[in-house]
Amino acid sequence: MRFNFFAIAAVFATTVIAQGNFCPEAARFGLVNVSPSTLSPGETFTVTANLTCAIELGNTPTFLDYYIDATATHTVSGPILIARRTYDNSTSPPIDQFTAVLPNWFYFTDATYTFVMDNSFARAGPTGESVITVGGIETPINITGF
Ligand SMILES: *[C@@H]1O[C@H](CO)[C@@H](O)[C@H](O)[C@H]1NC(C)=O
Ligand SMILES: *[C@@H]1O[C@H](CO)[C@@H](O)[C@H](O)[C@H]1NC(C)=O
Numbered sequence: 001m002r003f004n005f006f007a008i009a010a011v012f013a014t015t016v017i018a019q020g021n022f023c024p025e026a027a028r029f030g031l032v033n034v035s036p037s038t039l040s041p042g043e044t045f046t047v048t049a050n051l052t053c054a055i056e057l058g059n060t061p062t063f064l065d066y067y068i069d070a071t072a073t074h075t076v077s078g079p080i081l082i083a084r085r086t087y088d089n090s091t092s093p094p095i096d097q098f099t100a101v102l103p104n105w106f107y108f109t110d111a112t113y114t115f116v117m118d119n120s121f122a123r124a125g126p127t128g129e130s131v132i133t134v135g136g137i138e139t140p141i142n143i144t145g146f
């Protein structure tokens with residue numbers, strides 16, 4: 001059994017290298033970038049998600065949900081939804097790029113903001129049934145000018 005495990009692991013490693021990308025664990029759900037990364041309400045920004053590593057590691061998106069989340073020492077409202085998108089796995093290169101506008105909302109000067117991408121991807125369960133699970137990644141942003 002132990003021998004079989006290492007044989008499978010070696011085949012998997014070879015496959016990843018053969019596809020030409022080193023995919024760190026941190027990129028397993030994809031990578032997301034926001035430009036500009038300092039935003040004011042009403043400002044247009046560009047979101048770019050790179051799904052190369054998500055797909056290579058078997059986490060091909062079905063849906064991509066994008067949020068802005070905040071943390072502070074006081075209560076702040078839950079994440080605000082920026083976009084909900086269906087991913088087409090024939091997209092080449094595997095990039096999801098779009099523009100969005102920062103909504104007018106209740107922002108705080110002492111809060112820390114992040115831009116979050118949730119990748120919902122299908123996995124086979126114990127009976128082979130396809131089940132959608134979710135993994136996320138985030139990147140810092142600043143919100144000013146409110
Ligand atoms: C997406 O990520 C892959 C793997 O890290 C990288 O090789 C590729 O250049 C990236 N694509 C873009 C458009 O940034
Ligand atoms: C998505 O496409 C890649 C090749 O571009 C393929 O390896 C992968 O299996 C596909 N995923 C799904 C869920 O169809």
Ligand SMILES: *[C@@H]1O[C@H](CO)[C@@H](O)[C@H](O)[C@H]1NC(C)=O
Nearest residue numbers: 036037038139140141142143
């Ligand atoms: C947020 O603002 C600080 C202070 O100006 C700056 O150092 C930092 O790079 C900014 N972060 C982003 C993600 O733009």
